[in-house]
Amino acid sequence: MTGTVDEAEQAPEDNPYGPYLTLDRRHWAALAATRPADLDEGTLERLRGIGDPTDASEVREVYLPLTELISLYTERTGDLFSASHEFLGLSGQRTPFVIGVAGSVAVGKSTTSRLLAELLRRMPGAPRVDLVTTDGFLYPNDTLAELGLLERKGYPESYNRRALLQFVMDVKSGAPEVTAPVYSHFAYDILPDERITVSHPDILIIEGLNVLQPARRRSDGTTGLAVSDFFDFSVFVDAASTDVRNWYVNRFLHLRQTAFQDPDSYFARYGALSEPDAIETAKGIWDAINGPNLELNIRPTRGRATAILRKGPNHQVSWVRIRKV
Ligand SMILES: Nc1ncnc2c1ncn2[C@@H]1O[C@H](COP(=O)(O)OP(=O)(O)O)[C@@H](O)[C@H]1O
């Protein structure tokens, strides 16, 4: 990996009075120049998603500085918690620091989230870090069918947003144990008998397409809360739509030769497709569901993130934007 930046991926000029500061790759990478990545190749291999070439130098130059920045936020948020509790004459245990990771299908949210979790665990104090994906809050397929949303899986309305909000509020309120439903890509559905438990971690990462969606307007015109109201930090993983579409198609081709070969997989029917037919099928799913969801719902939330990671065509991060405040 050379760290070179594609011309088209040059960091855009900042508006001096805009809310973000843009750091190009070189500036950002210099922040970690002397620190070891401390992740062996085996661990990296386990964390990276299908078709994602993220390597040790990308970890050192991009994900380690981001982890250190988040670590600074967690530390200072803890100081603020202590100071404000002292002022109020209250005692109480600090609640989990919640990080949201948003972005398109196939953009590499899972790799980013798993890397952040692993690197945060190696920060001073060895915090306990849990990771939850929002797919567990998708409605089961039979409910999506009743609602006419089977072709809209991943759209904001395909989630039980009330349950997701309650989950995040419970975690952020310091509940000792909170559970969440579990989604299976293999079954393409919610697993009715499974739940995962979050037991008051120091840090919780919540990863999903729609975690930065603003609150919905109710029929009486009022607005409620959104999960992002409970985030202490958020990351939007971004890339050009044409690149994400290619990554989706390539991942589909890979899954066709692996997961889809299992006759019990929901997608087993795609396992027998020829390569040209598989490419057409993947492009069809992208153009019907995931592409429009990116343009209509997901990318419009980008400006709500604390940090934006902009990837180039080879998954390398070409620039990073950080909220001024
Ligand atoms: N049909 C599938 N079968 C098995 N795994 C899948 C399938 N679709 C997606 N995945 C995996 O699920 C995870 C989440 O995928 P996705 O929502 O596209 O987010 P991202 O690619 O941004 O991490 C990834 O690890 C991906 O490799």
Ligand SMILES: CC(C)(COP(=O)(O)O)[C@@H](O)C(=O)NCCC(=O)O
């Ligand atoms: C399960 C997903 C909606 C992602 O959910 P998330 O965890 O990001 O909330 C997505 O990966 C997905 O499977 N979309 C359906 C369309 C498709 O098969 O590509």
